[in-house]
Amino acid sequence: xxxxxxxxxxxxxxxxxxxxxxxxxxxxxxxxxxxxxxxxxxxxxxxxxxxxxxxxxxxxxxxxxxxxxxxxxxxxxxxxxxxxxxxxxxxxxxxxxxxxxxxxxxxxxxxxxxxxxxxxxxxxxxxxxxxxxxxxxxxxxxxxxxxxxxxxxxxxxxxxxxxxxxxxxxxxxxxxxxxxxxxxxxxxxxxxxxxxxxxxxxxxxxxxxxxxxxxxxxxxxxxxxxxxxxxxxxxxxxxxxxxxxxxxxxxxxxxxxxxxxxxxxxxxxxxxxxxxxxxxxxxxxxxxxxxxxxxxxxxxxxxxxxxxxxxxxxxxxxxxxxxxxxxxxxxxxxxxxxxxxxxxxxxxxxxxxxxxxxxxxxxxxxxxxxxxxxxxxxxxx
Numbered sequence: 448x449x450x451x452x453x454x455x456x457x458x459x460x461x462x463x464x465x466x467x468x469x470x471x472x473x474x475x476x477x478x479x480x481x482x483x484x485x486x487x488x489x490x491x492x493x494x495x496x497x498x499x500x501x502x503x504x505x506x507x508x509x510x511x512x513x514x515x516x517x518x519x520x521x522x523x524x525x526x527x528x529x530x531x532x533x534x535x536x537x538x539x540x541x542x543x544x545x546x547x548x549x550x551x552x553x554x555x556x557x558x559x560x561x562x563x564x565x566x567x568x569x570x571x572x573x574x575x576x577x578x579x580x581x582x583x584x585x586x587x588x589x590x591x592x593x594x595x596x597x598x599x600x601x602x603x604x605x606x607x608x609x610x611x612x613x614x615x616x617x618x619x620x621x622x623x624x625x626x627x628x629x630x631x632x633x634x635x636x637x638x639x640x641x642x643x644x645x646x647x648x649x650x651x652x653x654x655x656x657x658x659x660x661x662x663x664x665x666x667x668x669x670x671x672x673x674x675x676x677x678x679x680x681x682x683x684x685x686x687x688x689x690x691x692x693x694x695x696x697x698x699x700x701x702x703x704x705x706x707x708x709x710x711x712x713x714x715x716x717x718x719x720x721x722x723x724x725x726x727x728x729x730x731x732x733x734x735x736x737x738x739x740x741x742x743x744x745x746x747x748x749x750x751x752x753x754x755x756x757x758x759x760x761x762x763x764x765x766x767x768x769x770x771x772x773x774x775x776x777x778x779x780x781x782x783x784x785x786x787x788x789x790x791x792x793x794x795x796x797x798x799x800x801x802x803x804x805x806x807x808x809x810x811x812x813x814x815x816x817x818x819x820x821x822x823x824x825x826x827x828x
Contacts, residue, residue, distance in 0.1 A: 448709075451605040451677040453662055453824065454669040456768035457527040459520060460658040460755040461494035464504055465527075470772055473780045474800050478754050480642040480654045487556070487626035491633075492642050494656035494756030495624050496520070509580065515551050515563060518576055520659035521621040525581065528661045534615055536583040542613045543587040545574055546600040546620035548760035550591075553625035590760075593814030594723070595682060596620070597660075597763020598822050602680030604664045605822075614666050620764030621659040628655060628759070635690055637727055643757075645724035645750035645782050646731045646796050648789030653725045656756020660765040673827050675771050678712065678807075680822035681705035687817040692730050696737030698819040699811060703741045706821040712807060714742040717823075719779060721770040721810045724750020725757055726784070730813060735790035743809075749797045753783030763812050767822065774805045774826045 457465065461479025462472040472479065479494040502511065505519040514522065525543070529536065536543055550570045554560040566572050574587040590600040597620040604616035622628075632638050632653065639652035668674040683705070685698030693699075707714060720743060722734055738744050751766045758765055773780045779801040788794060808824045 449609045449666065451608045452665050452668050453675045453677055453771055454665050455528050455532050455663040456661065456771060457524050458658065458660040458765055458768045459496070459524055460758070460765060461496055461656060462754060464500070466772055469769055470776065472754060474778065476781055476783060476800065478642060478783045480756055485624065485626060485629065488629045491629055491638060492654045493624050494654060496657055512562065514576060514580070515554065515567065517551055517621050517623050518573060521545065521619050522577060522580055524659040524661040525617060525619050528617060528663050532663055534617065534663060536581045536617065539584045540614040542585055542607065542616045543578065543581065543583050544590060544600045544604050544616060544618045545577065545587050546590045546596040546618065546760050546764055547622050548591055548593060548596055549622055549628055552627050553623055555627060593816055593818055594759060594762055595812040595814045595818045595820040596760040597765065597767065598810060598812040598820040599682055600764065601662065601677065601767060601822055602682060602820065605677045605680060608664060608666045616664040617661060618664060618764055619659065619661040620761035622759040622761045623657045624655045639726060642784055643726035643752055644784035645726045645753055646788060646790055646794060647785045648787045650726040650728065650731065650789060652727055654752065654756040656758040658755060658758040658761040658765045660761055660768050662764060662768055675774065676825045676827060678823040678825050679706050679710035680820065681709065682818065682820040685817040690815050692733040692813055693817065694733065696733045696740060698817055699734065699737035699813055700740045702819040702821040703737065703809070703811065706823050710823045712823065717743060717746050717807050717809050719805045719808045720746050720748040721766050721808060722748050722750055723811055723813045724752055724782065726752060732790050735792035735794050738794060739792040744793045745795050747779050747795050747797050749780050749782045751780065753785070763810070767810050770808050770810055771824060774808055774824065777802055777804045779803050779805070
């Protein structure tokens, strides 16, 4: 199987703009979740990026009258990777994949839509706007498959590289917190009363978040530094319920087992798991069952959602990038909000930043409709 490498990344979240801001927050256990007063919503704990911050970084290159807030965030994240790595999306051997669940859905609100046409709310319109701005040779692909979208986009990009269709694939995930999103999760009684507490005994729901993150996948190893290889990935769907996870963890078990089988790595070789960890009662319980069934219950595990919230379609890309950053600096990242294990099966939840080399990292995700995904990263010596 042809190797695929993750050669660069950029993350913009409520923790700050850029990778160093993310690392500093993780190392100091500083969460980006705060009580937010969003238009049309009751006060809610979420991890948001201020409009002023977005304008400060993006307005000069991406005018506010031509690009939506989400488009500007995603364009900015992509541009950071393109400039550092001198990647040209106008080249036929380079593809852009976008990962989002809601896209410009906030434009359904007439006050936020402004002068943008109604069709801008469609994901295809978002892809065309970003593709045209970056002069892409190919219309960007959009992956929108609930909360596994980001991980699935990485898997799809890796497969295209292995098939020889492209030499480089840029993957960008992005989503916003809006009245539409908040009201939807509130209707499911899934939003926590305070900052989320993944796997904790007192957890009572998610904290939403917004982010834009970009990764560069290549068929060639980076010229400098230890390479991060995307060893394998897998996705499954147990079709258990429209919004609830399987009580047996069957879909996640199959995704993890397929990923490990394709990589040739035994479960005992995994050194860190970046799990989904939404802090809902059912998701975290399901994960504890699935990791027990796959023999991973003793592996150090974290959820980033206590730091950045649940960033929906951006989650897989953002959390994969954060995981790789932690691999590069040799740190097991903590699970912000976790104090006492509150699931029925044992898990080795990391509660404080811990210096430790990480060679093999498993990133997992689960989402509505019974979808699950897993991708395995290896840091080469």
